[in-house]
């Protein structure tokens with residue numbers, strides 16, 4: 001048994017993990033969106049499969065699900081308020097599980113990456129470098145190595161969304177035909 005009281009409908013352990021998941025989600029959501037773009041590589045993105053007809057990466061889908069749950073959690077005034085509600089506590093457990101599972105599958109890599117397939121908006125080079133957070137509370141650093149233009153996470157997210165939309169359009173246009181080359 002734990003020394004701590006339950007928090008609403010959550011056990012102390014569930015509550016602790018939920019708090020951690022909320023903190024981590026701030027880092028992992030943008031990372032998962034980008035990680036899909038980095039790791040997917042040209043081949044994966046250009047080979048439409050029946051499982052992922054839109055070519056969306058699993059990391060992207062995980063980020064979407066975590067975002068969706070965190071939107072739902074905003075219905076309550078704060079985390080404790082959510083824990084005090086049976087439905088809120090369920091959402092909290094789901095949210096915790098999503099974040100923990102996603103992090104177990106795709107640990108945040110500690111090395112900076114050159115971002116492929118995304119061109120710098122300023123100099124049009126594929127020269128954007130992404131550095132994940134290096135410690136708790138750190139932020140993501142995204143900058144072009146060519147023209148030194150820095151991107152905020154929001155700007156970069158928008159850029160990634162544009163690229164993803166473009167990929168989806170391309171795959172629809174191909175209609176299941178595998179397109180090679182043009183790399």
Ligand SMILES: [Zn+2]
Pocket residue numbers: 120121122123124125127144145146147148149
């Ligand atoms: Zn640039």
